[in-house]
Amino acid sequence: MKRARAAADRRVYLDYHASTPCDPLVVEAMLPYFVEHYANPSSSQHRHGRDAAAAVAIGREKLGVAIGAASQEIVFTSGATESNNLAVLGFARANASERREIVVSAIEHKCVLAAAESLRTAGFEVLVAPVDARGVVDLGWLIDHIGDSTALVSIQAANNDIGTIQAVAEIAQVVHRVGAAFHCDAAQALGRIPIDVRDWDVDLLSLSGHKAYGPKGIGALYIRGGARSAPLAPLLLGGGQESGLRSGTLNVPGIVGFGVAADLATNRLPQETDRIRRMRDRLEERLLAALPGTSVNGDRDKRLCGNSSLTFEGADAEAIIANAPELAVSTGSACSSGAIEPSYVLQAIGLTRQQAFQTLRIGVGRFTMPDDIECAVDGLKRAVGHVRGASKHGGGGVAERVA
Numbered sequence: 413m414k415r416a417r418a419a420a421d422r423r424v425y426l427d428y429h430a431s432t433p434c435d436p437l438v439v440e441a442m443l444p445y446f447v448e449h450y451a452n453p454s455s456s457q458h459r460h461g462r463d464a465a466a467a468v469a470i471g472r473e474k475l476g477v478a479i480g481a482a483s484q485e486i487v488f489t490s491g492a493t494e495s496n497n498l499a500v501l502g503f504a505r506a507n508a509s510e511r512r513e514i515v516v517s518a519i520e521h522k523c524v525l526a527a528a529e530s531l532r533t534a535g536f537e538v539l540v541a542p543v544d545a546r547g548v549v550d551l552g553w554l555i556d557h558i559g560d561s562t563a564l565v566s567i568q569a570a571n572n573d574i575g576t577i578q579a580v581a582e583i584a585q586v587v588h589r590v591g592a593a594f595h596c597d598a599a600q601a602l603g604r605i606p607i608d609v610r611d612w613d614v615d616l617l618s619l620s621g622h623k624a625y626g627p628k629g630i631g632a633l634y635i636r637g638g639a640r641s642a643p644l645a646p647l648l649l650g651g652g653q654e655s656g657l658r659s660g661t662l663n664v665p666g667i668v669g670f671g672v673a674a675d676l677a678t679n680r681l682p683q684e685t686d687r688i689r690r691m692r693d694r695l696e697e698r699l700l701a702a703l704p705g706t707s708v709n710g711d712r713d714k715r716l717c718g719n720s721s722l723t724f725e726g727a728d729a730e731a732i733i734a735n736a737p738e739l740a741v742s743t744g745s746a747c748s749s750g751a752i753e754p755s756y757v758l759q760a761i762g763l764t765r766q767q768a769f770q771t772l773r774i775g776v777g778r779f780t781m782p783d784d785i786e787c788a789v790d791g792l793k794r795a796v797g798h799v800r801g802a803s804k805h806g807g808g809g810v811a812e813r814v815a
């Protein structure tokens with residue numbers, strides 16, 4: 413009883429692909445920019461404004477250093493959704509003359525897919541590059557399908573659902589051979605794998621603060637060669653901030669926090685990824701041993717260190733979650749027009765709808781403790797066992813969702 417109570421009160425956060433907590437060092441650095449240094453960084457007439465601008469310059473520098481870019485190649489946005497929209501829509505609108513084809517992978521984030529799809533009405537063709545069973549983009553398909561009419565190829569660095577890491581530099585080579593531009597959504601990459609925009613040879617690269625222990629509402633777009641000469645049409649018009657590419661008063665606390673988060677991402681990466689990988693591996697080993705009929709999705713080797721996408725045969729993922737309320741994990745399902753749809757990423761790697769409905773996404777991160785892993789293993793063993801038992805007795809697992 414006592415044990416059950418403790419387990420019920422305990423909350424274990426394992427949804428690091430959806431968002432990460434702000435690192436306390438990030439919060440500490442941000443605080444003065446709310447109450448003391450609150451001026452508009454564009455107000456260059458007074459020192460208050462110039463101090464805020466100096467803080468923005470430091471943040472920009474830190475972001476640049478973290479990905480091997482110059483600071484003038486960084487444009488701040490409200491997050492990776494905006495960065496991806498600016499990259500895809502902004503590039504298409506500014507280069508709409510002869511090349512009319514946009515290529516995305518089947519497992520891009522919805523914001524890339526939706527931005528690309530929206531261009532169809534503007535006369536663009538959208539090609540969707542397939543991925544293999546591990547979630548790796550088919551390079552042969554890409555070589556066969558892109559050419560003179562390809563304007564932009566947008567492929568992520570790492571997937572937010574199954575964690576698969578793409579061979580970004582190889583893709584860039586294929587894309588540049590046909591004279592197209594290459595955009596990479598690296599929202600899941602910052603702090604999890606090293607990013608070097610020169611090694612990767614990307615033209616545009618998107619980042620998000622809150623996926624890397626920074627604040628929400630801040631992101632960045634790297635633009636090769638700098639924002640000033642960018643081949644992009646802005647989405648937001650107004651005061652002309654960010655070299656005219658992104659009007660709107662700069663989010664100074666967000667930029668300061670994002671800068672510190674980017675510093676931490678680089679400095680902590682080697683030790684942190686080892687620690688996280690060991691915990692993730694232990695979680696998987698124990699669940700696979702305890703629960704036959706469990707399989708791991710994604711590429712077992714080229715996978716984000718904290719990612720675990722697990723399919724539990726015969727157990728509905730929503731029902732598992734309902735039976736393990738102490739755990740913050742996710743299904744990756746999306747609710748579109750009232751109907752629950754299983755993850756399109758899982759379907760793209762060949763899972764059936766049923767298998768996709770039986771899949772949980774677990775994300776281990778910086779503040780996960782070995783204790784949390786034990787708690788998650790216990791909770792999932794119990795919940796999966798319960799749901800499977802209930803389905804055998806005709807419950808189908810779905811009734812558990814309501815309970």
Ligand SMILES: *Cc1c(COP(=O)(O)O)cnc(C)c1O
Nearest residue numbers: 491492493521572597599600620
């Ligand atoms: C979270 C995420 C986004 C969206 O980022 P926001 O900053 O939340 O807008 C885009 N792409 C990937 C791969 C993500 O994981």
